[in-house]
Amino acid sequence: MTTSPSITSPDRRRSGLVGLLPWLFAAGVVGYAMVVGGYAATVVSFALIYAVFVTGLNLFMGFAAQVSFGQNAFAAIGGYLSAVLTASHGWPPLPAMLLGIAAAVLVAAIVGFPTLRLKGHYLAMGTLAIGLITYEITVEWQSVTQGYMGISGIPPFGIGPYEVTSDRGQLILLSLVVAACAFAAARIRRSRFGRALSAVAGSEEAATALGIEVARYKLLAFLLSAGFAALAGSLFVHVVGFVSPEVFGLHMVIVTFTMLYVGGIGTVAGPLVGALIVSLLPETFRAFKDYQDLAYGAVLIVLLIYAPRGLASLFSPRGRS
Amino acid sequence: MTRLRLDGVTRRFGGLVAVDDVSFEVPAEGVTAVIGPNGAGKTTLFNLISGFLAPSAGQISFEGKDITGRPPAEIAAGGLVRTFQLVKLFEDLSVLDNVKVGCHLQGKAGLFSALLRPASARREEQAVEARSRELLAFAGLSAFADEPASALPYGRQRMLELARAMAAGPRLILLDEPAAGLNTEESAALSRIIRRIAEDGTSVLLIEHDMTLVMNTADRVVVVDFGRKIAQGTPAEVRADPAVIAAYLGTGKPATQEAPHG
Secondary structure (H helix, E strand, O other): OOOOHHHHHHHHHHHHHHHHHHHHHHHHHHHHHHHHOHHHHHHHHHHHHHHHHHHHHHHHHHHOOOOOOOOHHHHHHHHHHHHHHHHHOOOOHHHHHHHHHHHHHHHHHHHHHHHOOOOHHHHHHHHHHHHHHHHHHHHHOHHHHOHHHOEEOOOOOEEOOEEOOOHHHHHHHHHHHHHHHHHHHHHHHOOHHHHHHHHHHHOHHHHHHOOOOHHHHHHHHHHHHHHHHHHHHHHHHHHHOEEOHHHHOHHHHHHHHHHHHHHOOOOOOHHHHHHHHHHHHHHHOHHHHHHHHHHHHHHHHHHHHHOOOOOHHHHOOOOOO | OEEEEEEEEEEEEOOEEEEEEEEEEEEOOOEEEEEOOOOOOHHHHHHHHOOOOOOOEEEEEEOOEEOOOOOHHHHHHOOEEEOOOOOOOOOOOEHHHHHHHHHHHHOOOOHHHHHHOOHHHHHHHHHHHHHHHHHHHHOOOHHHOOOEHHHOOHHHHHHHHHHHHHHOOOOEEEEEOOOOOOOHHHHHHHHHHHHHHHHOOOEEEEEOOOHHHHHHHOOEEEEEEOOEEEEEEOHHHHHHOHHHHHHHHOOOOOOOOOOOOO
């Protein structure tokens, strides 16, 4: 280093503090929901569940720069396995959730192996098909999923005799899960594994030339992403107590993409910020009545014009670190 | 000792024979250059050696081991690493992180090491950091360590690509036109760096158009034209070879004239 440390270090400290802002914002929102409870708590709970899903999506789409329109399929696998095993077979939630995640990762491996040979638009189309097929299965396999009727009476999350039933309890549980997911993403970012994903994102040819097995790293990112999706799916059914095919439909794909881009694709804080903003914005425009969607749409456009790499990128020194 | 050996290597694209029955050896010591007019098949030859293309015929062996048609990542892991004619940096990453990616083959930490960060992974990470900073100093890039790679001027991007390839710990490094787009001063600095790499024990095989660089840097030159090897020897021998002069300056036959490159 030839730059003088006396110049760089206060600069770094300041950017470190600025980097905390997205997390302080998230903590503020969750804290507010804790105090107010009721409807606000429900909205924020859903946002946190989405944050888990989008954190996983970000590993595949942000860190490794691949495209998947089908991660909702893995949320559906996690959610339905949790629902069926607990509501219909009397399993406790934790093993049902773990089995759901394992099943989603297994399916992702079977599907990902051939699909990940596709690139760009073809990969996008392939993954879209996975989401649609899973949706059809949840609709048609009535003996297990009860079709459009859905499954109700799913117990809340808990371990042994301890059940998380209150709004506030759920918020705490979900906050802890989100924090763990963000922590995992941050650690992955600054590791040999994460650098290999960045290399795949930057140039597959250059990555290959440096001995990185591109196909292997793409598949691993896809599996991780599927695991996060299944975790989110399972959390959802235990928080709501009900599941139907619509929960994991195409709407979820659109909402989570919006969250990823608004929050900041490729950043660590982006998925959480995006999930909170996109969940809360429509609520804050409730006073606009008929014009609510219009105001929401307008804000999204403004955000993407002035923060094209997402809100979280405004707070990180290089836009992507 | 022979590090790389090509035996009758041929590559056809439909009716076009881009590389035609080429054989030569690259010894463990020093710098070997492949020269030839544009379109002579030099880059195709590099793609064949590094596994980015499979030869239609012939055999390539590295340190006595047959690597013909092996996947490129495996060839790199074996100690044969290449750079590209058009710089391919990881533009969103910092200069330092680019070199750290280059260290991939030097480590083995996986997903669980990333998440749990055991002592072994922390030690590995420290070693990667130290080695990367060393290579940045070697390439004269220390002052830019925290800049995004895309912010570097072109000449320094070339140096970064070289440092990144060296981070992979190659025993043979293939440089595809490393001086393309460099000015005289940068080209001379590059020449010194290439000599040092060779002196430190990594054998160098380079493709180059910049004749000054080749003549000052290479110990041996292989000349190809129309996909065939037409001459081989020291820079002085090759420069005096009538076949080489004919290929470069033309003999009145249809043009094989060298076009300007960029």
